Amino acid sequence: MKLFDKKTSLDTVRLGIFVVVTTIATALLAVTIGNISFNATTKYRAVFTDVVGLNKGDDIRIAGVRVGQVDKIAIYQDKYAMVTFSVDSDQSVDTTTRATLRYRNLVGNRYIALTEGVGGGTRMKKNGIIDKDRTAPALDLSVLFNGFKPLFTALTPADVNQFAFEVIKVLQGEGGTIESLLARTASLTSTLADSDQVIGDLITNLTSTLQIVSQRQQNFSQLLVNLQQFITGLSQDINPILGSLGSINSLNTKTAGLLQQTRVPLKADLDRLRTVSTTLDDTQAIWVKTLQFMPEKLQTMTRTAQYGSWFNFFLCGFDGNVTLPLGTRIPVSYDNNSARCAK
Incomplete structure (x- = not known):
């Protein structure tokens, strides 16, 4: 134990x-x-004209070192963005400090870089605001890289990524030199020259495409007009469309429940329908003949019921057999020779 x-x-x-x-x-x-820090922090605010891609929790950096994070992003004066961020209390943020939105990588992640401004300044108070005159949005990569499209078409993805990242670093002042950028550009240009045939074919194909578009300019213009009208209509009906989403969701839920309830009976009906289809196929000759004679029969039946809600019949003759209890069959027939029965 x-x-x-x-x-x-x-x-x-x-x-x-x-x-x-x-x-x-x-x-x-x-x-x-x-990226949780247990250091004492001080909150500040900064006004930006554009903070696309910046998210809560993104870094605040000084000289490339993380010293804080973004706490909140809100609309300011209906046309600007107010970014609230925390910085370690031992870091100095004064009245000349500049806040610049920069790319952290090519995926599009951002961070805010704090740099010293020109001239001396005093330390900012808690919740102090860095005005928009001392802030700068991130580079517009769409405009930047659109100028390099002809170059990128002949490069491998690895070369494109390396070149693009070096361009961003140089233009943001984060490292590298113009000489290294130009050297990289020269290397890429040599690669581009080696692909002269590919570029020639691309230009030829592009010319053919533009000629086709030019020949159909009127249709293309009409397409753009219709597309613009369609987008305008969607924009005008945005509230009804959004309001109907709840009803659509409810309808989908109820429809799913209805299908679930009717799945077993529906399967049984489909099995019976298969049997009916087989029977119709086997008796095709019979019902086709029936349909062919149906108009004449309906016309005859209509005449017999023309005196009221009953049918009038006149017996012109019949043939049949009567079977006796002992099994003897006696033929029975009747013929009416009246004028009505004359053929």
Whole structure:
């Protein structure tokens, strides 16, 4: 019994150690992934003309070192963006500090870089505002890279990524020199020259495409007009469309429930329908003949019911057999020779 109690206590200790170590490791992992800092921080605000791509939790950096994070992004004066961010209290943010929105990578992640301005300044107070005159939005990569489209068409994806990243770094002042950028451009231009045949074919194909578009200019213009009208109509009906989404969702839910309830009976009906189809196919000659003679029969039946809601019949003759109890069959026939029965 004592040996059992000793083993149980040892297992409990081991379990406790395992739980403590796992908890500490999980906490460290959460702190690392979430960029959680336990330093004292001070909140500031900055007014930007454009913060596309910036999200809550993105970095605040000074000289490339992370010193804080974005806490909140809101509309300011109906045309600007107010970014609230926290910076470690031991970092100096003064009245000349500039805030620049920069690209962290080619995926589109951003961060805010704080740099010293010209001239001396005093330390900003808590919740102080960096005016829009001392902020700058991120580079417009769409405009930048559109100018390099002819170059990119003849390059491998790896070369394009390397060149684009170096362009961003140089233009943002984060490293590299113009000489290195030009050297890289020269290398890419050599690659482009090696692909002269590919570029020639591309230009030829593009010329053919433009000629086709030119020949159908009127249709193309009408297409653009119709598309513009369609987009305008959607814009005008945005509120009804959004309002109907709830009803559509409810309809989908009810329809799904209805289908679920009718699945078994529907399957049985389909099986019976298969049987009916087979029977109709087997008796095709019969019902086709019936349909052919149906107009004449309906016309005859209509005449017999023309005196009221009953049918009038006149017996002109019949043929048949009568079977007696002993099995003897006696033929029976009747013929009416009146004028009405004359053929």
